[in-house]
Amino acid sequence: MADGENVIRLAGFQDSGELPPTSEEAIALEFAARHAGTLRHVAAWGQWLHYDESRWLPDETLYAFDLARAICREVAAGCEKPASVAASAKTVAAVERLAKADRRLAAAAMQWDADGWALNTGEP
Numbered sequence: 001m002a003d004g005e006n007v008i009r010l011a012g013f014q015d016s017g018e019l020p021p022t023s024e025e026a027i028a029l030e031f032a033a034r035h036a037g038t039l040r041h042v043a044a045w046g047q048w049l050h051y052d053e054s055r056w057l058p059d060e061t062l063y064a065f066d067l068a069r070a071i072c073r074e075v076a077a078g079c080e081k082p083a084s085v086a087a088s089a090k091t092v093a094a095v096e097r098l099a100k101a102d103r104r105l106a107a108a109a110m111q112w113d114a115d116g117w118a119l120n121t122g123e124p
Contacts, residue, residue, distance in 0.1 A: 022079045022086050028098035031071050036104040039064055043100065044109040056112070068096040 019026045038051045041064070048059035069092050076087035085091065099105055 022075055024091055024094040024098060027071060027075055027086070027091070028095045028102065031068055031095055031099045032102035032104045034071070035064075035067060035099075039067070039105055040107040041100040041105050042107050042109050042112070048100075049107070064099075065092065065096050068092050068099065071095065 021027075040049045040051075040056065041047070042049065048064040049056045050059050050063055051057075069087075072087045072092045072095060076085075079086055
């Protein structure tokens with residue numbers, strides 16, 4: 001099956017509600033929904049940014065990964081399968097990696113530098 005067909009099939013699962021809630025994709029979608037207002041990932045920089053209610057700061061402490069761990073622990077606590085699967089390092093890493101590409105979280109480097117003088121109060 002081609003990659004495009006897999007994406008269409010996965011989207012169909014998601015739309016129909018058949019996507020297992022413990023799947024990496026479902027967890028990543030929930031992660032993006034929860035953090036769309038406070039997290040951005042800039043692929044060109046290979047870095048997450050976090051909004052602290054007044055400005056966007058680089059994630060220097062793996063904060064986004066820690067948030068992925070937290071949501072995976074929540075899912076593990078509520079699942080019937082062995083909880084270790086949903087809370088495994090592999091699942092946490094996959095959730096964080098999938099979330100990087102979610103359009104609600106992905107950001108371009110140029111959007112951060114749209115007007116270099118916007119906050120500058122002095123002369124050049």
